[in-house]
Amino acid sequence: MTIFTPSTEAEIVEAVQWALSEGAPVEVCGHGSKRGLGRPLQTEHTIALSNHSGVTLYEPDELVLSAKAGTPIAELEALLASKGQAFQFEPMDYGPLLGQAAGQGSLGGVLAANLCGPRRLKAGSARDHVLGVRVVSGRGELFKSGGRVVKNVTGYDLSKGMANSWGTLGIATEITFKVLPAPETETTLVVRGLMDDEAARAMAIAMGSSGEVASAAHLPVNICGRLVDGVLKGEASTLLRLEGFAPSVADRAAMLRGLLSSAGAIEELSGEISRKLWQEVRDVIPFADGTERPVWRVSMAPMEAYKLVASMRMGAAADAYYDWQGGLVWMRLDGEPEAEAVRALIRKYGGGHATLVRAPDAVRAATPVFEPQPAALAALSKRLKQQFDPDGILNPGRMVAGV
Template sequence: MNALLVPAHEDEAAEMVRAAAGSGRSIAIAGGNTRSGFGKATVPACSLRTAGLSGIVAYNPAEMVITARAGTHLLEIEEALVENGQMMAFEPIDHRAIMGTLGEPTIGGAFATNASGPRRFTAGAARDSLLGVRFINGRGETVRAGGRVMKNVTGLDLVKLMAGSHGTLGLMTEVTFRVLPRPQTEATMILVGLDDAEAVRAMAAAMAMPVEVSGAAHLPESVRSKFIGSGMADGAATVLRLEGLAASVAVRMAKLEAVFDRIAPTERLDADVSAVLWREIRDVHPFADCTEKPVWRVSVAPSAGYQIVADLRQHAAIDAYYDWQGGLIWMRMEAEPEGEMIRHFVHAHGGGHATLVRASTAMRAETAAFEPQPSAIAALSARIKHQIDPAGIFAPGRMAGQ
């Protein structure tokens, strides 16, 4: 039987972990349970929800640093930041639509999964904003790593280890992270009708210009119509986002248009419509289709992404679009996950990471969710896991919450 544990405070959570370790029971950690269905389809003995570990502990807008308990809803954090003209630079993805889940995303889940959106390639991933953590290890001990000020690098490696660990190393109870000023406005330029290769070259050219592009994505014609409310013309859309002061955005946009008007027809989206478009790019809106068709998140060199998709299309029916200047591919397969083939082409084009985000229970039982590690790295990971969670109670690949 799968027991549901909902600790009301950190000490109670530590007691629950100690009890599980003593009896050899596995634990799957969840925040809002918004990523339920990710990873291997295993059933742990216990599910621990962080809903009771909630609330902003400290927030000093002048220092641009915030501390919150792991179960705090992202919405609560965002509302506090908006009031002070600030934001989470890493734009954490909301997985509910693509995973078909309910609940509320949490800040602990965002860091546990290293959830990073379109600004990732300029502002860094979630882990790059994380300054400190409190977590409970596999012995039921409370550990603090890092600090509340950016100069404090005590325990920095442990902080980075916890970010993206998917709840397999310990239970994060509190996180401290930096935030940035919120841009006054934004606008998006659309290049219409480019094919995948042309789009990648155009995005690279835009990134080389001194205009501070904060979002660069390519939406092939097959997915372009699935983005709602954008008002984009028919055909493929290569989209470039600018953010900042209104006068600065206007000048930089004019520079972009002066260069790219010679390459393809261009359009412009104002702030409100631009924000909707990039939220849908972040949340994989084209594949939020209420199905269990396999969805992959593939991170590679920007110049390799379109080549991998082209190779795959010779062997399987897929749909795809590109974020991070072409370096992040979101792919939906029409039938089987085809994990072995996808990873073969990823390695053939310089390597990267292919993660199976969504699939049926049967498919998840047969396909590894994460990119298999080389033997040396796998051995190192196993030693780290043993040091932090010696009894192996934190179920691998089962971090469901965000």
């Protein structure tokens, strides 16, 4: 087994060209924090970008940051915070959920997995913030797409095409993201005691108001005690995050209190407690239990998601909570992952998609981990793979068996 740890772009090109010449498929990774997500790879060789690290450009006044793909995202977030800035899409950290240490994810992994967080409805995901990328394709060729300004795209936007490709199309060597000022003030309103269906309606009212709610989530009663040292235990909690200048946040909080006065008791969390709460919601800390019990990430219509969970609970032991106003469900099951049952219920309740984020290797090898694509889209994805990686040497089978 060979593990390549290139520290330069030229060495990455050389490693891919070696793999091509040998007909040897390779695993592509950064620090390995998401190795347990996707189908298990059957490769003898690895190209790990952990040594290909460092900031290549940071211009705070221009709101632009470029870094090599192996740069730990935690280092970049600390650098941005020192200048009062942040990645507004707040990329989640899969490490704790998958049994790894926190803070190990890389910038390349952020784009490859198209990461985002609870602010998704307002700020989008990684693909909405990427400006440019340098990539080594499976042909062993280096190319670049986009640049270091917002309006730089003509023709195909290959920078965004790399998002959610999980290292199957090419190896990103350097990535440029736009960054934005971090919120001056953060406050979370906590509506207590709502059932799942009541919470869905309350979140819809809040998100549809002029309150400019940045994030909305609902934690059933059995979830609340597992976050921020149990500060929310006792009753179900519906969370509404407000951000911005302090006077504006205060005014909007007062307006929302009046709007939701009949929903239930409303508490308020501010500052570091609020930030930690949303970070733990983002990183699925309630299910970071050190086990391999199946965890699903389900995206569907917010007003249908609680129906899916209720139906799942009729046939299996299911633990769940809701982000993105209810449109994102994190669900942990006891026993088998029930892929067909989960996806059949999603179709029953209006459609969506489900990813099996955590399960034992044998289960992930036998289960369509990512949502199966319709035939036409699957054919297009296969042609795209053929264009970028015709010999199928980069993360083969990571997303779909045989591709």
